[in-house]
Amino acid sequence: MSLTRRTLLAASGAGAVALGGAACGSGGAMDPSVPLDIDVADADLSGAIGLLTPDFVGDDRAVLDDDIIAPFTKRTGVDVSVDQVDWNKLNEKISTGIAGGIIADVIMTGVGWTQPFAEKGIFAEIPADFIEGLGYDESVLVSTRYDGRYYSLPQALDLRFIGFHPELLEKKGIDSAPESLDELAQAAAELTGDGVVGLDFLSGSAGSARQAFVFLLYAFGGTMFSDDGLAPRLHEEPGRLALQWMLDCMDTGAIDYSIQAAEGQPSPFQQKKAAMSLVSTGNWPTWQTMTPELCEKGAVGTFLLPSGVDADPVMFQGGTFISISSLSKNKDAAAGFMKHMLEPDILGKASAATGKVPPTPDIPETEGIRSNLLMAFGLENLPYAGATEGGSAAYMEVRSNLDGIVETCLTGRATVDQTLADMKKLCDGAISRI
């Protein structure tokens, strides 16, 4: 296994967690076994809490401070201090915080992060009756559970599906969305030519090679791990089909590995070098700034990734999930703030600021939500958002190394069989260290 920065950090972090835990214990101030009471009245809340968030950066920070935190502080008297961290460094921040025993009271992470931190006892259990009372779709709650219990809640989603340029499809006489992955591959091949690639499936603006693979894995009816998260499943037949589908598309030129854009870079789809592309609801702000013509009604068409096994189409689900630290000294206030963050009008304000999709369509409609066509499509299709990363407590270690394994296959340096074997080895190794 290659020695990456994340591997080094994870290894030293794992060793340090015990030391940190011992140090916390000796302090005696925090008790992870105190259950989360979600029903404490506002009048009974006091003190201060810390919020660790990778969202609300730049201009959005004012919305967090003024429109989300300020009303909570005014209502309850609880001060909320914000620790803002880049998504790329969030794992490092949490790992060092855990080791030092000084993690924030309210922690915002991503899909696939819940199980690893719940298993380590870092996230407090959230009462099931509270979550079930929110009426969220099951598809957005799947990644909030570990061992049958809830440890996080979706606060904002980043949904991914296929976007297309309608005029390019019309030119080739394609007038309906593909209904299977075979049809999608065929359409992509037909659209390829004249300086245009049929399907951009790998650009960082809508994920990575790892996420593209996971998306296809679900489209072929697979999952990453067994239900208990203790055995890998991504190396089985759906995984083989997913890798082979990408390789076949690359053979026909329908997917061009060499034109993929880095994360945040103007994508081939924005530049009309790709007729179809994986798009993310999070791309909308970039489109508004750099290619506003794509935000006009009818400029871009969208459809869900069709199934490869005659099942329902799927949508990839990323996003920001909110959890309470089990080490919090002020769990009642932290729980109160989490409830506040999930109130419909607060979800609406957050969504309008960040451009991310709220976890439920039942929120007051704002101009920001109304005008965001990608968000509208995502909200309409929430029940299909079943393609999620994670599902095992070992996923944080798997996550950082899986990209390289998929890339190795896509660049022809490993066969499909070798790649699947490498995936299994990676997962087995990580699971054995839980």
Place this chain on the structure above:
Amino acid sequence: MTTDHAPSISGTAPSATRARDHSLRRRKRTSNALVLAFLIAASVIMAAPFLWMAISSIRDPTELAQVPMPLIPKDLRLENYSEALGRAPFATYARNSLILATAAAALNVVFASACGYALAKLRFRLAPAVFGWMVACIMIPFYATVIPVFLMVRHMPLFGGNTLMGVGGTGWIDTWWALIVPGAVSPFMVFLFRQFYVSTPSELIEAARLDGVSEFGIYTRIITPLIRPGLLTVALLSFEAGWNNFLWPLLVTTSDSLRVIQVGIASFRQEASTDWHLLMAGTTLAAVPMIVLFLIFQRYFVQGFAASGIK
């Protein structure tokens, strides 16, 4: 009237000598021109990313997605800078980065030079082992030490509400101590100073000792002034490391008032989108102090590296 010509050693005619001189001059001119062309091409290649950054910082964001993107921006969009500055408290971030970088430069010059001098000029049995250990430390990646150092900072006794045993509070977390102290001495700077001191004449030390100068006096007044390029090299490298420090300040601080400029720049990137025009404007602003410093001190910097044997 006759004209004296110096006899040609080889006995060739003057016209042949002139022709050969002319040919040599032409060859030299050609070779100079080729070297110059190569250096210009290399300079352009090296400077291209910076030029691209500077040009992109004044582009309209829609231009960045155009195919093909025009080399020269059609409209100069200077408001990218004001917009970038308005996105985060950059004045605070820049002040913090300046303090952090200056402290790193000053402390490394003081402590690393003392260590380097001791390893190069003082004779003690463990000197080779300590030097080997220092060199080995250079090879340990930052990511392998980040959690142990974080724990030391967090459990610092008698700080941040901690007891003598280092528990009960937060230690140095979210303080200037945590930002500055762990970067006060770098093994690489010790190694660099040791290389500078090795090249200084030991006879001066012996003479100074005979004259009764104290060991500290020899270090500060006799030998250290001889390695001025080295001092500037270490100061510049430490300043640059402090100025560009991103991960450590992010890990040990929680309040905005202690965050640094690189953290501010990161605010232009979100999970699925990047404000490239603002990112380029912010990066250009952050790069300016370093570029100015290197332009001012580049002569010493090159001398320093040449003298230490590191190229």
